[in-house]
Amino acid sequence: MLDDIDRRILRHYQADPSLSATELAERCRITSGVCWRRIEKMQAAGIIQGQEAVIDWAALGFAVEVSLRVTLDKTQPRAFDDFIGAARKVPEVIEIQTFLGRVDVRLSVIARDMAHYQQLYRDRILTLPHIADIEALMHIARLKRDEVLPV
Amino acid sequence: MTELDEIDRKLLRALAQDATQSAGALGRRFGLSQPATWRRIRRLEEAGVIKGRRLRLNAEALGFGVTVFLGVKLARKGRVSLEDFERAVSAIPEVQTVEHVLGLYDYRLRVVARDLADFERVLRRRIMTLPGAGEVEANVLLSEERLPGPIG
Numbered sequence: 001m002l003d004d005i006d007r008r009i010l011r012h013y014q015a016d017p018s019l020s021a022t023e024l025a026e027r028c029r030i031t032s033g034v035c036w037r038r039i040e041k042m043q044a045a046g047i048i049q050g051q052e053a054v055i056d057w058a059a060l061g062f063a064v065e066v067s068l069r070v071t072l073d074k075t076q077p078r079a080f081d082d083f084i085g086a087a088r089k090v091p092e093v094i095e096i097q098t099f100l101g102r103v104d105v106r107l108s109v110i111a112r113d114m115a116h117y118q119q120l121y122r123d124r125i126l127t128l129p130h131i132a133d134i135e136a137l138m139h140i141a142r143l144k145r146d147e148v149l150p151v
Numbered sequence: 152m153t154e155l156d157e158i159d160r161k162l163l164r165a166l167a168q169d170a171t172q173s174a175g176a177l178g179r180r181f182g183l184s185q186p187a188t189w190r191r192i193r194r195l196e197e198a199g200v201i202k203g204r205r206l207r208l209n210a211e212a213l214g215f216g217v218t219v220f221l222g223v224k225l226a227r228k229g230r231v232s233l234e235d236f237e238r239a240v241s242a243i244p245e246v247q248t249v250e251h252v253l254g255l256y257d258y259r260l261r262v263v264a265r266d267l268a269d270f271e272r273v274l275r276r277r278i279m280t281l282p283g284a285g286e287v288e289a290n291v292l293l294s295e296e297r298l299p300g301p302i303g
Binding site: 002010013014017018045046047048049050051052053054055056057059060061062067088091092093094095096097098099100101102103106110135136137138139140141142143144145146147148149150151 | 152153155163166167168169170171198199200201202203204205206207208209210212213215220222237240241244245246247248249250251252253254255256259261263288289290291292293294295296297298300301302
């Protein structure tokens, strides 16, 4: 299991993943050797899975982001598989989540502007299979988005 | 707005999967020199296309077994300032993302917890007590996939 040093490393590392091992060790007040070994151990254990670049779609001209909450027609045995399989083929869908609750599936869809969104919604989203109901939430602002785990 | 060419798109896609790849390794893969690759990555960062990096951790291995998305409606709109709600909700460590949305709900929150009992504690003690919090809808996350998006 993790001890306080591991947790301290994860806290600082999550806050700034671009830190070098030396800088990270400094912030954690441990030697860089210890820091390296701990990180390697957590990578081997599958706790640290990797690092990804976060893309700002707005900077690429995708100004609109919509969260579509979909209820599926569950009388269709393949509703989930068919729907998700088809949604993956829409390039503007950047996230697919499935839920236990009132909502079955949620899609994050990006578009250049409202006209583009409307066209996507009509031609690519409403044509996805087995939709029983669909609700849209339009993103206005992201106030916290670090997705940091409170270790 | 930044225009991307084919190589930029490939680089962006590769870095979104694994941001630890060196400019040298990426350059070899896409037929560019190390300095040319480095300059392109630098340009993407400076233009804000690459907003930063995120560490991918295995939440379950760290003891966070449940992720719940909450739709929150503010109760007395107008009387409570949005800033007060936003500041208070963003300060809760278990709340990972806060999105202001337009539609059925006012805010969408991503909340992690150790298990459902722990989630209930966070919901009752920390979220329901927020200034202005009204109706709340919870959906437990079962699966999640991130897709490369419209970059080729």
